Amino acid sequence: MNLNLKKPPSGLPLTVLNPGKILVCGFLLVLAACGNRGTAKTPPIDQAPQSVEGRIHIGTPENVGPRPYSEATINHGMGSPWDSLNPYESGTMYGQWIIDKIFDRLAVTSAGGLIIKPRAADSWENADGGKAIIFHLNKNSKWHDGVPATARDWVFTVNLITHPDTLLARGSFFNFLEGTDEKGKALSPGSPKAEALDDYTLKLTLKTITIPENFLITNRYFVALPEHLLKDVKPAELRSVEFWKNPVGSGPCIFEFELVGSQIILKANRDYHLGSPGFGTLISTVMSNRNSVPSFIAGDVDIFGFSNMISADDRQVLEQSGFIVIDALAKTSFSEIALNNKTIPSPDVRLALHYALDKHVLSQMRTQGFGVPTVSSVMPGSEYYNRDLKIERDVEKAKELLKKGGYDGRVYTFATDQGRAEIAAVVQQQWAETGFKVEIFMTDAATMLAGLRDGKFDIGNPGHSATADPLWYLSQISSTSSNYTHPSDTKFDTLAEAIQNELDPENRKKLIWEFQAYVAEQTPWIPLWHQGPQLAISKTVQNIDYNAGQMMSDNTWEWYKP
Numbered sequence: 001m002n003l004n005l006k007k008p009p010s011g012l013p014l015t016v017l018n019p020g021k022i023l024v025c026g027f028l029l030v031l032a033a034c035g036n037r038g039t040a041k042t043p044p045i046d047q048a049p050q051s052v053e054g055r056i057h058i059g060t061p062e063n064v065g066p067r068p069y070s071e072a073t074i075n076h077g078m079g080s081p082w083d084s085l086n087p088y089e090s091g092t093m094y095g096q097w098i099i100d101k102i103f104d105r106l107a108v109t110s111a112g113g114l115i116i117k118p119r120a121a122d123s124w125e126n127a128d129g130g131k132a133i134i135f136h137l138n139k140n141s142k143w144h145d146g147v148p149a150t151a152r153d154w155v156f157t158v159n160l161i162t163h164p165d166t167l168l169a170r171g172s173f174f175n176f177l178e179g180t181d182e183k184g185k186a187l188s189p190g191s192p193k194a195e196a197l198d199d200y201t202l203k204l205t206l207k208t209i210t211i212p213e214n215f216l217i218t219n220r221y222f223v224a225l226p227e228h229l230l231k232d233v234k235p236a237e238l239r240s241v242e243f244w245k246n247p248v249g250s251g252p253c254i255f256e257f258e259l260v261g262s263q264i265i266l267k268a269n270r271d272y273h274l275g276s277p278g279f280g281t282l283i284s285t286v287m288s289n290r291n292s293v294p295s296f297i298a299g300d301v302d303i304f305g306f307s308n309m310i311s312a313d314d315r316q317v318l319e320q321s322g323f324i325v326i327d328a329l330a331k332t333s334f335s336e337i338a339l340n341n342k343t344i345p346s347p348d349v350r351l352a353l354h355y356a357l358d359k360h361v362l363s364q365m366r367t368q369g370f371g372v373p374t375v376s377s378v379m380p381g382s383e384y385y386n387r388d389l390k391i392e393r394d395v396e397k398a399k400e401l402l403k404k405g406g407y408d409g410r411v412y413t414f415a416t417d418q419g420r421a422e423i424a425a426v427v428q429q430q431w432a433e434t435g436f437k438v439e440i441f442m443t444d445a446a447t448m449l450a451g452l453r454d455g456k457f458d459i460g461n462p463g464h465s466a467t468a469d470p471l472w473y474l475s476q477i478s479s480t481s482s483n484y485t486h487p488s489d490t491k492f493d494t495l496a497e498a499i500q501n502e503l504d505p506e507n508r509k510k511l512i513w514e515f516q517a518y519v520a521e522q523t524p525w526i527p528l529w530h531q532g533p534q535l536a537i538s539k540t541v542q543n544i545d546y547n548a549g550q551m552m553s554d555n556t557w558e559w560y561k562p
Contacts, residue, residue: 071281077292110547133215399434
């Protein structure tokens with residue numbers, strides 16, 4: 001399987017609406033407030049918002065208009081410092097959380113992409129047979145210095161970032177555009193197909209057919225930079241200009257002050273086109289995880305980002321202190337067993353390894369019971385999740401398949417890191433009951449992934465951040481830098497290409513269900529479980545869309561702290 005997808009395949013009906021009040025921040029657990037909303041609850045995952053009659057519904061944001069005025073300060077704690085205030089330089093969730101407040105994204109992507117709301121763009125639609133997307137931008141959007149933000153700023157940004165002399169950490173960002181190479185650089189001056197049809201209409205022409213919602217999920221960090229302030233900057237000098245010490249965006253917050261690596265202060269943008277935020281100041285401070293729960297309970301911190309799940313002890317303390325602890329709407333963390341298809345070429349042997357596992361036991365160990373065992377990388381809650389697939393533990397069937405596949409007693413290498421070592425040990429035991437042998441190698445996560453990619457290890461147990469794009473996993477393993485399983489079956493490519501080119505929602509769904517069934521049959525990798533963060537909702541800030549935060553795409557303009 002080559003999986004040389006230039007762009008994650010299309011295929012995702014979503015609902016555009018105002019989601020429930022729950023926030024996730026990528027790998028972060030976000031503690032934030034829901035005010036006086038009382039006993040807020042998350043719908044079951046299978047009741048996550050879906051499209052109606054297979055159509056994409058585009059609407060306008062709710063609650064636009066006057067908010068309760070407040071000059072209150074919202075205190076946000078983060079476990080690690082941000083890396084950059086340049087949207088195309090930052091590669092961490094901490095940096096993107098802050099950038100999301102200063103700069104505008106085209107849309108709010110919530111619940112892993114199951115929900116999408118307009119932001120800088122009021123609406124969007126496909127054009128040119130699905131190979132182009134037209135965005136209708138909000139006509140009231142302004143830069144923080146009062147200059148109108150227009151489609152020309154978005155085009156300027158594309159041309160600046162794709163310039164061959166522009167060297168940034170995220171240099172391949174625009175490689176989905178017609179007129180760019182695989183590294184996202186312009187083939188010639190002005191060749192990237194980003195066009196301002198008028199002041200508030202942006203057209204992007206893509207290399208592959210892509211529905212707009214999939215584009216917005218995959219390219220959610222796409223923001224505009226102000227042409228009037230950066231037009232004279234030489235591309236080679238972009239990363240070092242003074243602009244990044246006092247960035248001017250068009251988002252809901254205005255940069256005020258930065259103590260690098262420690263604290264950043266933002267002010268509410270009273271002229272934000274979707275309405276003035278219901279607070280005066282947002283302060284983000286780097287602080288230790290161990291101080292977070294006491295500070296949160298004391299009211300010194302309104303929002304905090306954890307790097308791990310809430311422990312059972314902290315959950316009990318929070319609930320006893322009157323906080324609500326709930327599950328996030330979207331299960332955006334995905335765990336798997338990666339199998340090297342070159343060294344384990346038999347589908348029967350790989351399927352045997354699948355049947356040998358008790359995923360309920362493994363999930364319980366790792367997620368405290370909050371994980372959902374799965375046979376698919378497609379996110380639960382999406383209508384594209386094939387609920388008909390079942391692979392439960394069957395040791396005798398696994399033994400039969402190992403014999404059929406010609407397993408000869410070879411000992412395979414199983415790489416794992418410290419955080420997943422316990423899971424690897426139980427997997428080793430469960431496989432041993434069938435006669436399949438592995439030797440565990442302890443290493444760090446980066447070495448494990450590099451070893452899987454380079455073929456030095458036969459097996460590993462990585463984790464991923466999933467989105468509502470039903471084939472997000474294929475887009476992650478399609479590049480040479482992240483291909484951990486090395487499958488060679490061309491039918492995977494055929495199915496993936498058919499899905500990418502299919503714009504009819506019902507036909508796309510059938511193809512995706514067929515794809516999942518074929519993956520389960522061939523087992524090029526073993527899906528283990530999906531998991532979503534837990535959320536502790538406090539009492540100081542209202543109207544936060546907690547499901548949006550996992551994608552660094554908050555509804556900050558709707559937040560209100562009395």
